[in-house]
Amino acid sequence: MLKTSSVAVAKSRLKTLVTSDRVCCAPCDYDNICRELFSSLSKYMEITEENFRVEICRTHILITFAGDET
Amino acid sequence: MGEVIVITSGKGGVGKTTTTANIGAGLSQLEKKVIVIDTDLGLRNLDVVMGLENQIVYNLVDVVEGTCRLKQALIRDKRYENLYLLPSAQTRDKTAISPGQMKKLTSELKEEFDYILLDCPAGIEQGFQNAIAGADRAIIVTTPEVSAIRDADRIIGLLESNHIRDMALIINRIRMDMVRKGDMMTVDDVTEILSIPLIGAIPDDEQVVIGTNQGEPVIGLDSSAGKIYLNVCRRIMGAEVPFADLNAGRGFFARLTDAFRKN
Numbered sequence: 538m539l540k541t542s543s544v545a546v547a548k549s550r551l552k553t554l555v556t557s558d559r560v561c562c563a564p565c566d567y568d569n570i571c572r573e574l575f576s577s578l579s580k581y582m583e584i585t586e587e588n589f590r591v592e593i594c595r596t597h598i599l600i601t602f603a604g605d606e607t
Numbered sequence: 608m609g610e611v612i613v614i615t616s617g618k619g620g621v622g623k624t625t626t627t628a629n630i631g632a633g634l635s636q637l638e639k640k641v642i643v644i645d646t647d648l649g650l651r652n653l654d655v656v657m658g659l660e661n662q663i664v665y666n667l668v669d670v671v672e673g674t675c676r677l678k679q680a681l682i683r684d685k686r687y688e689n690l691y692l693l694p695s696a697q698t699r700d701k702t703a704i705s706p707g708q709m710k711k712l713t714s715e716l717k718e719e720f721d722y723i724l725l726d727c728p729a730g731i732e733q734g735f736q737n738a739i740a741g742a743d744r745a746i747i748v749t750t751p752e753v754s755a756i757r758d759a760d761r762i763i764g765l766l767e768s769n770h771i772r773d774m775a776l777i778i779n780r781i782r783m784d785m786v787r788k789g790d791m792m793t794v795d796d797v798t799e800i801l802s803i804p805l806i807g808a809i810p811d812d813e814q815v816v817i818g819t820n821q822g823e824p825v826i827g828l829d830s831s832a833g834k835i836y837l838n839v840c841r842r843i844m845g846a847e848v849p850f851a852d853l854n855a856g857r858g859f860f861a862r863l864t865d866a867f868r869k870n
Contacts, residue, residue, distance in 0.1 A: 542788075542789030542790065543789070543790045544789050544790060544791065544792050544793075544796065545789075547752075547753050547792060548792065548796060548800075550753055551753050551756055551757060551800055552800070554753070554757050555756075555757060555760045555800060558757065558760060558761055558764075559760070559764065594802075595760075595763060595764040595767055596764070596767055596768070
């Protein structure tokens with residue numbers, strides 16, 4: 538039970554691969570893109586790491602802002 | 608007016624040809640007029656999987672180059688009503704035909720057939736470009752493995768940028784015993800990553816190997832994969848068919864244990 542299932546490993550490897558394939562850049566570039574988008578947007582909006590998310594799809598980049606939690 | 612469907616995967620060996628043969632046979636069983644075209648120039652396989660290799664006279668390149676008439680190259684599968692094969696050329700390569708020629712050929716075939724199924728070669732080079740040129744829809748075949756899913760994702764991106772947006776996913780060779788142990792990705796895991804609609808989840812079935820040995824589509828044999836392929840065909844035709852439980856046949860306690868074992 539304590540051993541990580543091989544599926545969990547496969548899924549995390551795939552997510553990294555697929556994300557970097559989609560933007561045609563290295564996985565570390567993805568992290569940098571997120572960081573820079575965060576810092577640019579934070580100049581104009583109140584965002585935290587929790588309510589801000591960048592998702593790279595095949596044909597577009599999706600930036601999600603969760604807004605005020607009620 | 609018929610529909611052109613390309614069956615593609617990116618990675619080789621995931622079951623494109625077997626899927627094409629079975630969907631072709633299934634759609635014809637459902638009373639549609641179907642032609643399956645092997646677009647893998649130089650590596651002809653679809654004829655062998657269908658058991659029609661001894662009947663080849665002319666091939667796809669002969670038709671495109673005008674060496675013969677289309678009707679002369681078509682091989683009718685006698686076991687099925689209205690199922691035809693246009694075989695590939697074994698001695699030519701992918702540069703023998705162009706995407707434009709494929710587009711012209713498929714648009715002619717649309718006049719006569721309900722479904723035109725294109726068995727795409729592996730890879731993303733000209734053979735792939737030829738196969739997708741005239742396609743209205745795409746079926747992406749993958750297996751629950753990292754490399755196959757990664758390639759499928761890339762193929763989906765390429766199809767999108769070629770304006771083919773009607774895509775459906777077939778996950779092939781699922782082994783439920785491994786899924787239960789947490790050693791094989793589930794259907795949900797794969798669809799979540801690829802985010803295109805699922806049209807079939809095919810178990811790893813010995814009958815598929817037996818069928819291929821005999822040159823007989825598994826859809827004609829009494830097998831679980833055959834039944835599932837028939838449902839895939841119904842979904843292609845637009846019917847809403849619920850997905851079969853791949854765990855069917857396991858007892859209540861076995862399923863209860865599975866529920867506790869999930870990660």
